[in-house]
Amino acid sequence: MTTLLETDKDSRRTEQPSTTPEESPLKRALRIEPRPVWEEEPTKAGLAFKGFGLVTICAIVLVPLWVVVVTSLSDTKTINDAGGLVVWPRTVTFVAYKELLGGGAVTRAALVSVGLTLVGTAFSMVISVLCAYGLSRRDSFAHSKLLMTLMATMFFGAGLIPTYLLVTGIGLSNSYWSMILPSAISVFNILVLRGFFMDTAPELIDAARIDGAGEWRILLQIVMPLSRAVIAVISLFYAVGYWSQWFNAMLYIQDSDKYPLQMILRQLVLQHQVPPGAMGAAVSSGAINSLAVQMAVMVLALIPVAVLSPFVQKHFQKGMLTGAVKG
Template sequence: MKARATWFDGCIILMLIILNLLVIVPFFYVIVVSFSPASESLGGQFYLWPKEWSFDAYSYLLGAKDFIRSFKNSFIITALGTMINLVISISLAYALSKRYLPGRRFIQLMVLFTLMFQGGLIPSYLIIKNLHLVNTYWAIVLPAATNAFTVFVMRAFFQSLPESIDEAARIDGAGEYRILLQIVIPLSMPIIATFSLFFVVQYWNDYFASVIYLNDTHLWPLQPLLRQMIASSSQIPSDANVDPGDLAQFGPNLKNAAILLAMIPIIVIYPFLQKYFAKGALLGSVKG
């Protein structure tokens, strides 16, 4: 029996090693290619380690106006969208967590309805167009300002907080806004930090909405530009300031360097929210 358990544990460990390699090796390859000279990467002269390290691709990207502008657009959209998403989601979830809210069941049904049914792409585009939001950051931010899943998980977390804290605050004369800002939010940092990470990743990686609603390439965030660089024969839009001839000189180096630079903000943010992530991801759903 013990030998069988040891064999089973060995198989599990082997599977985990293989899965980790499937993630680590491609990521490592992107890093190595981005730092290799163009002649090596284009000629296939290395596999997992370059003969010579080069920073040419990064120097070029950090000096390219279109890449810097797209990076700035992504930052603005992500910061604005995350802030609006948190404000709306926390406010709605806190209100729905109170049993004495007039029309609470009806509002919950309306929120739940959006989880089961959606309007579709064409009605959504017509609404954005009629509101004159096309070619603005708001076309990306407002349609994703909140969602039913976030609201219900946050509501469940707020309901799990002890009612005695709420009652004590009311006895001391605190109103709803003060209770929310000074008591509920500080106690709810795990769930708030978790969804903040979700929102940041959602807006930073957004591609489809940018292509649909942003016809002006100067408003493009990083993802559409990366798509053009990787998939298009000219790598970038025809009206961009980056010379396609220069891109061809770098080849895979420039593409992999752009991918790596696009991942850095998420890699930097994640360690600060990691301690809340596992805890916050379970609390609201389990206690709901």
Template sequence: MNAKVTWFDSLLTAIILLICLTVILPFLYIIAVSFSPPAYSMAGSFFIWPKEWSLDAYYYLLQAQTFLTSVKNSVYITAIGTCVNLVISITLAYALSKKFVPGRKFMLLFIFFTMIFHGGMIPSYLVVRSLGLIDSYWAIILPAATGAFNIMVIRSFFQSLPESLDEAARIDGAGEFRILFSVVIPLSKPIIATFALFFMVQYWNEFFSAVIYLNDPSKWPIQPLLRQMVAISASNISTDAALDAQMAANLGPNVQNAAILLAMLPIVAVYPFLQKYFAKGAMLGSIKE
């Protein structure tokens, strides 16, 4: 027997549809503007369907050296940063999941402390500068190489694995590294894939650290350049970058929106390969079984 639809169900459905529209419509508008000629996009004479289709914005971006360089920089930072983050988070979480590790409780307390208290922007900048990392990609990668929340969740997942697996591997003569790479990691694909996606999105969307630590605009990732294309401030960038940004502004919002779409593509392309692990991995490790 079908359940009766109440007024609350109808209201909830309407609210969900409204929220979906507030997310989808701006995205459709960005797509429409990116495929529209500059004259129509500047005039704002359409909403989600262009009056005329054009690929000029994409042709320009794929020939603009500054844009291509920033994409290459973002790919490099994301790839290296994700690998570093995974290695540090997994190895540290695995060590903290073992009760026989000396000083385990102190390290857990120390890590938890960083979730509550943080030195702030100025001390972080002074540390990065003292290490000689200014104007280096490592200034973006190393300060974000791991996080207390990530370690806690991955550690909780490792603790939920049966201890009998470790014991059987030790009886066969396996060491801790062999157990980690041959037993634990193959069983941890959902949680690893989930955090890999989190780390990739984090590094790909990096903006604040890049602006602070990278003085050379040729090393900028994609996000600072997008900001520069949307809000031109040529006095803060080099001549070539200023030229590209100014040309983008002259071509109108179609180039700006095309750049936004192209910047989204890598993450959107990777997500389907990790999606089958994402729903499961997002829940695993949140509570200890």
């Protein structure tokens, strides 16, 4: 009897949860997992080549960004002495940014781009989520026909001239909606969302239907919370597309007050046109170098994407791979 009791105590003692502190995220990231038996041990030459390749790729990405930022912060004398782009700063000045954000054409264009990005992304996501959810239900109305019709638009397009005639014919010329509606929907994004929605456990949806939930409640309270990863990724795709848009503005917008930021950047870089006003007077007088203005606008255009991307990065693998493989 004593032996049985001692054995039972020992088993209970071993079954108790460990009270050791959890491993920090940094230690988990730095921990080296055991190499699978089928993988060969890396050689020193291979490791050196990989390290050199990573450093080279980082330099190719970061050096141009460094040059753009440094040039935007340089004064006219430094830019003239360097003969153009500045690699190493001598003096740091924020005159170009003060002129750009001082309430002129660039500030107005930045506000237009922010509005287009917010409204356009919300509009595109609502339409894409509704379409993807409907196509993810195999018993929905005309499921196969609608899916084939959408997929056909990925390979066959009407062309630029019919699209232009359609947009202008329905009265969208010189309207903000002309920069949203023609590119509001991406069939690829809808297919990715559809694949992720199809991965939702059917038991959850069946249980919700038994409890009396309708399709709207199933979508809003079950499917979408489980699909936060892919929704975040697709939202970033749409947001970057709207923020970087300039072609639709060039086609349909005649009023320069409605130009987005990318259109102003195109005028500065490709056409060498400085927006009228205080900035144009400053560039003409030599107080600000036109190259510094161009680089400053580039930096302003890159900031939103650079800020938002790290927050969505963790969702890329789960959101894209899972949604693309399913369905």
